[in-house]
Amino acid sequence: METITRDDEQQHLMVDVDVIEARSKFRVRELTRDSETGVSILSRVCLDIPKGLIVGIIGPSGSGKSTLLRSLNRLWEPPAGTVFLDGRDICDLDVLSLRRKVGMLFQLPVLFEGTVADNVRYGPHLRGEKLTDTEVHKLLNLADLDSSFASKTGGALSVGQAQRVALARTLANEPEVLLLDEPTSALDPISTQNIEDAILKLKKSQGMTTIIVSHSIKQIQRIADLVCLLVNGEVVEVLKPEHLSEANHPMAQKFLELSS
Numbered sequence: 001m002e003t004i005t006r007d008d009e010q011q012h013l014m015v016d017v018d019v020i021e022a023r024s025k026f027r028v029r030e031l032t033r034d035s036e037t038g039v040s041i042l043s044r045v046c047l048d049i050p051k052g053l054i055v056g057i058i059g060p061s062g063s064g065k066s067t068l069l070r071s072l073n074r075l076w077e078p079p080a081g082t083v084f085l086d087g088r089d090i091c092d093l094d095v096l097s098l099r100r101k102v103g104m105l106f107q108l109p110v111l112f113e114g115t116v117a118d119n120v121r122y123g124p125h126l127r128g129e130k131l132t133d134t135e136v137h138k139l140l141n142l143a144d145l146d147s148s149f150a151s152k153t154g155g156a157l158s159v160g161q162a163q164r165v166a167l168a169r170t171l172a173n174e175p176e177v178l179l180l181d182e183p184t185s186a187l188d189p190i191s192t193q194n195i196e197d198a199i200l201k202l203k204k205s206q207g208m209t210t211i212i213v214s215h216s217i218k219q220i221q222r223i224a225d226l227v228c229l230l231v232n233g234e235v236v237e238v239l240k241p242e243h244l245s246e247a248n249h250p251m252a253q254k255f256l257e258l259s260s
């Protein structure tokens with residue numbers, strides 16, 4: 001059962017008119033997690049992720065960003081009644097279908113053995129579907145890679161190219177949401193731009209909802225529609241990236257100073 005007061009709702013939804021009008025893809029309500037030794041990791045997190053937008057999550061190391069992201073596809077199991085996808089408690093959904101709908105990329109891509117095409121075909125193959133060459137090429141193009149990559153093996157790729165293959169492999173599951181945990185922190189500036197272009201293209205062409213954890217304020221300002229600042233497991237600010245300088249929390253100011 002949801003336990004949310006009108007005040008909480010107001011606080012977390014009253015960001016901007018256009019954002020309020022967008023429908024929430026994810027709703028997080030009073031999500032709390034303590035470590036086994038009783039240390040707080042997430043504390044009463046309430047957050048709305050509007051459908052079709054890119055939401056950036058920033059915050060100091062250890063503030064709970066990865067834990068929050070992992071709770072959205074049950075890599076970490078949230079308590080019932082705290083995370084809702086399209087209005088449904090994710091704990092009530094089949095976990096494999098949830099993870100197909102909510103794809104995830106990590107800091108470093110891990111490719112399976114075989115060719116790039118084998119990697120892209122992996123998810124559909126598990127469901128008994130075989131992607132045609134044209135479909136594989138289309139997915140590679142969506143991830144900003146040209147079709148010639150299909151026959152290459154993982155060992156022949158740079159980390160940036162491998163990250164785009166991992167993105168194409170995730171896209172083969174036709175996700176509605178992408179969770180990106182520092183997807184470009186190991187990449188050079190050109191590869192970073194390729195990934196950012198791919199994320200923006202997916203938003204524009206498919207209305208993809210994306211949640212990206214990043215240490216780079218500049219990256220968030222380039223691609224995100226909204227930014228959420230997490231400090232000590234608490235959401236302390238949710239605002240448009242261009243309004244970060246108006247944020248009240250001292251950590252927001254510190255982030256801005258360090259990134260300018």
Ligand SMILES: Nc1ncnc2c1ncn2[C@@H]1O[C@H](COP(=O)(O)OP(=O)(O)OP(=O)(O)O)[C@@H](O)[C@H]1O
Binds near residue numbers: 035
């Ligand atoms: N499985 C776990 N058991 C115990 N503590 C954990 C576990 N996972 C994370 N933590 C702790 O929870 C806190 C938040 O971790 P998390 O990885 O979510 O932070 P983060 O914001 O992603 O950090 P970073 O920027 O370094 O990636 C940290 O103090 C971490 O040590």
Ligand SMILES: [Mg+2]
Binds near residue numbers: 065066067181
């Ligand atoms: Mg992390």
